[in-house]
Amino acid sequence: xxxxxxxxxxxxxxxxxxxxxxxxxxxxxxxxxxxxxxxxxxxxxxxxxxxxxxxxxxxxxxxxxxxxxxxxxxxxxxxxxxxxxxxxxxxxxxxxxxxxxxxxxxxxxxxxxxxxxxxxxxxxxxxxxxxxxxxxxxxxxxxxxxxxxxxxxxxxxxxxxxxxxxxxxxxxxxxxxxxxxxxxxxxxxxxxxxxxxxxxxxxxxxxxxxxxxxxxxxxxxxxxxxxxxxxxxxxxxxxxxxxxxxxxxxxxxxxxxxxxxxxxxxxxxxxxxxxxxxxxxxxxxxxxxxxxxxxxxxxxxxxxxxxxxxxxxxxxxxxxxxxxxxxxxxxxxxxxxxxxxxxxxxxxxxxxxxxxxxxxxxxxxxxxxxxxxxxxxxxxxxxxxxxxxxxxxxxxxxxxxxxxxxxxxxxxxxxxxxxxxxxxxxxxxxxxxxxxxxxxxxxxxxxxxxxxxxxxxxxxxxxxxxxxxxxxxxxxxxxxxxxxxxxxxxxxxxxxxxxxxxxxxxxxxxxxxxxxxxxxxxxxxxxxxxxxxxxxxxxxxxxxxxxxxxxxxxxxxxxxxxxxxxxxxxxxxxxxxxxxxxxxxxxxxxxxxxxxxxxxxxxxxxxxxxxxxxxxxxxxxxxxxxxxxxxxxxxxxxxxxxxxxxxxxxxxxxxxxxxxxxxxxxxxxxxxxxxxxxxxxxxxxxxxx
Numbered sequence: 001x002x003x004x005x006x007x008x009x010x011x012x013x014x015x016x017x018x019x020x021x022x023x024x025x026x027x028x029x030x031x032x033x034x035x036x037x038x039x040x041x042x043x044x045x046x047x048x049x050x051x052x053x054x055x056x057x058x059x060x061x062x063x064x065x066x067x068x069x070x071x072x073x074x075x076x077x078x079x080x081x082x083x084x085x086x087x088x089x090x091x092x093x094x095x096x097x098x099x100x101x102x103x104x105x106x107x108x109x110x111x112x113x114x115x116x117x118x119x120x121x122x123x124x125x126x127x128x129x130x131x132x133x134x135x136x137x138x139x140x141x142x143x144x145x146x147x148x149x150x151x152x153x154x155x156x157x158x159x160x161x162x163x164x165x166x167x168x169x170x171x172x173x174x175x176x177x178x179x180x181x182x183x184x185x186x187x188x189x190x191x192x193x194x195x196x197x198x199x200x201x202x203x204x205x206x207x208x209x210x211x212x213x214x215x216x217x218x219x220x221x222x223x224x225x226x227x228x229x230x231x232x233x234x235x236x237x238x239x240x241x242x243x244x245x246x247x248x249x250x251x252x253x254x255x256x257x258x259x260x261x262x263x264x265x266x267x268x269x270x271x272x273x274x275x276x277x278x279x280x281x282x283x284x285x286x287x288x289x290x291x292x293x294x295x296x297x298x299x300x301x302x303x304x305x306x307x308x309x310x311x312x313x314x315x316x317x318x319x320x321x322x323x324x325x326x327x328x329x330x331x332x333x334x335x336x337x338x339x340x341x342x343x344x345x346x347x348x349x350x351x352x353x354x355x356x357x358x359x360x361x362x363x364x365x366x367x368x369x370x371x372x373x374x375x376x377x378x379x380x381x382x383x384x385x386x387x388x389x390x391x392x393x394x395x396x397x398x399x400x401x402x403x404x405x406x407x408x409x410x411x412x413x414x415x416x417x418x419x420x421x422x423x424x425x426x427x428x429x430x431x432x433x434x435x436x437x438x439x440x441x442x443x444x445x446x447x448x449x450x451x452x453x454x455x456x457x458x459x460x461x462x463x464x465x466x467x468x469x470x471x472x473x474x475x476x477x478x479x480x481x482x483x484x485x486x487x488x489x490x491x492x493x494x495x496x497x498x499x500x501x502x503x504x505x506x507x508x509x510x511x512x513x514x515x516x517x518x519x520x521x522x523x524x525x526x527x528x529x530x531x532x533x534x535x536x537x538x539x540x541x542x543x544x545x546x547x548x549x550x551x552x553x554x555x556x557x558x559x560x561x562x563x564x565x566x567x568x569x570x571x572x573x574x575x576x577x578x579x580x581x582x583x584x585x586x587x588x589x590x591x592x593x594x595x596x597x598x599x600x601x602x603x604x605x606x607x608x609x610x611x612x613x614x615x616x617x618x619x620x621x622x623x624x625x626x627x628x629x630x631x632x633x634x635x636x637x638x639x640x641x642x643x644x645x646x647x648x649x650x651x652x653x654x655x656x657x658x659x660x661x662x663x664x665x666x667x668x669x670x671x672x673x674x675x676x677x678x679x680x681x682x683x684x685x686x687x688x689x
Contacts, residue, residue, distance in 0.1 A: 021072075024074055032078060036081075037081075052152075054074060056149075058200075062157075067169050067239060077202045094414065102206075103207070103365075104364060107427050126140055143422040154173055155177055181218055204259075219279050234282050241287065244261050244294040245293070253353075261296060265280040266305070268347070270343055297316070298326075299327070301326055302328055310626050314622045315618060318621075320659075322663075325351070332357055333347060334595050339538065354542065355635055361427070364443075365445065368448060368542075371550070372405050374456070376550055395461070395517065406449075406522070415532070420437040421439055425437050425439075446536050446537070450541075452543040452567065454504075454518060455568055458518060459504060461511075461514045461558075462559075486563045487556055501560070504574070505585045505588045519541070523597050525539075526538065539596070548676055566679075569604060570601050602634075604638075604684075605637075609645075645659065646678070
């Protein structure tokens with residue numbers, strides 16, 4: 001890391017730029033929604049005017065040594081609606097999370113190529129159509145105003161750079177104000193401005209998509225022309241990564257770090273070529289050197305990916321970043337094709353804020369709209385156990401309850417309302433042609449549903465199958481007494497169920513096949529259903545934060561889990577699995593046909609940092625990851641932790657500010673997490689190689 005980057009990192013890490021921040025109240029921006037209401041301003045126009053007001057109020061700040069500029073000074077993005085208006089909206093509509101556009105991937109490749117000026121010209125040309133409706137005209141006008149606001153923001157930074165004597169920075173800002181990028185620096189600067197404006201427009205979880213693929217042409221052009229060396233290019237990538245960490249504490253999420261700034265590296269194209277390039281390597285190296293939580297890296301791979309690529313990823317795992325997350329093209333692409341995606345879109349998939357598979361530029365998908373609790377369904381079904389004479393009959397009942405829950409979920413999200421996002425719309429395919437805001441739908445409009453507590457449910461059903469139906473060592477009365485009274489008086493049985501009963505993760509056929517059956521029921525429960533926007537419903541193996549919510553009020557379960565005890569995050573074994581080594585876990589969690597549950601959700605494994613005693617371990621870990629992909633695993637994330645360090649960080653957070661952990665689908669600073677997440681992570685440490 002060169003001195004310029006070190007100085008810049010130190011300034012950002014020590015939060016000195018926070019001194020430039022101001023509240024919207026101090027700037028008079030908090031009253032804009034009242035003004036919009038009084039003037040009866042259309043929602044799409046409100047979004048454009050709010051973006052313009054915010055960007056005009058932003059004070060241009062260029063930090064020492066900075067060449068990729070834009071620092072947020074406004075601490076919060078005000079809503080375009082008053083509280084009373086939101087209350088009225090909620091009377092007639094359902095909302096997803098905050099009700100604003102989130103978790104989609106813009107057409108960064110297109111905007112870097114074409115520039116804001118060309119996109120504005122396309123809007124103006126579309127506005128000449130005499131057959132446009134009033135709503136279409138409003139949208140196009142708002143889109144035009146949004147682009148102009150961003151261009152004015154770039155010009156403001158250009159002027160600031162000129163005053164500071166940064167002639168090259170100013171020249172590049174002037175170039176990208178109207179035109180597409182021609183150099184690596186211009187590409188990264190335009191990307192920073194566009195990404196900045198998306199957050200300022202109240203869109204959130206803005207993934208950065210296939211960064212190495214759309215940035216590589218600018219890197220190569222600079223190298224071929226002799227304008228830049230490889231190390232100078234690397235310095236720019238590091239600086240861009242630093243920029244992703246400047247304002248991320250202001251970004252919306254469940255916790256600091258849950259902000260969706262993910263990038264995707266590698267992957268095969270339709271010709272079968274593996275697209276891992278010099279920029280891909282730079283990204284992995286930059287993350288290793290900077291040791292910061294953003295951007296989160298996803299590495300697309302498959303059974304034929306070179307071992308050297310896995311070794312580069314394993315170095316980051318050793319570093320303790322909680323990424324890269326590995327996504328298996330051999331499973332994901334066929335799964336997306338099976339769901340009806342075009343080959344072009346399926347091969348171009350990216351990852352959303354956590355691990356959901358989405359399509360850049362074409363998808364207005366909501367991959368985390370709800371969650372089904374496998375553990376909750378099995379827990380409730382135990383009350384009816386005595387009504388079914390065979391396990392097969394009992395599982396048919398479980399199957400019916402899963403499908404009933406799928407029916408409930410799919411009916412619970414009709415009449416969805418999303419706040420218009422005219423600037424984001426300019427970065428999405430088909431919006432100008434349709435003259436329609438992306439909040440109303442894109443080229444694909446699919447919804448994803450998580451599935452929590454899979455292993456808890458599978459292990460519980462295995463206990464019922466083996467001990468109640470087959471060897472009859474547990475009676476109905478005993479089973480019900482255990483779950484009703486939290487195993488009080490049955491402590492020895494609870495211990496046996498927790499520690500001796502078959503479980504997913506031990507490479508045992510019975511519980512693994514039950515896990516497969518549960519996922520099949522889930523996929524069948526959503527198959528063929530259409531949402532109100534014409535999209536499909538996708539089943540997945542992720543949990544997001546629902547693994548905390550669904551465990552909170554869950555009674556004791558037949559697998560020996562006590563009432564209120566945590567359930568695992570994502571596609572993961574029981575929290576009390578006694579297992580030395582991850583190999584059997586990987587075997588268990590690669591047997592399921594995950595092409596049918598391809599919304600996303602990784603096998604998550606916690607590794608004790610003591611395993612990394614020498615470089616040989618890096619190669620062993622790389623081979624382990626490759627083997628999981630060859631077995632048919634679809635997604636994998638690894639966390640390197642030390643239990644004693646985590647406990648000390650809870651007691652003395654001021655000594656561990658830079659301690660990074662993987663939470664559910666994102667990496668954050670351990671000391672900034674809520675205690676429930678800290679405790680869950682501490683409980684997960686168990687595997688060794």
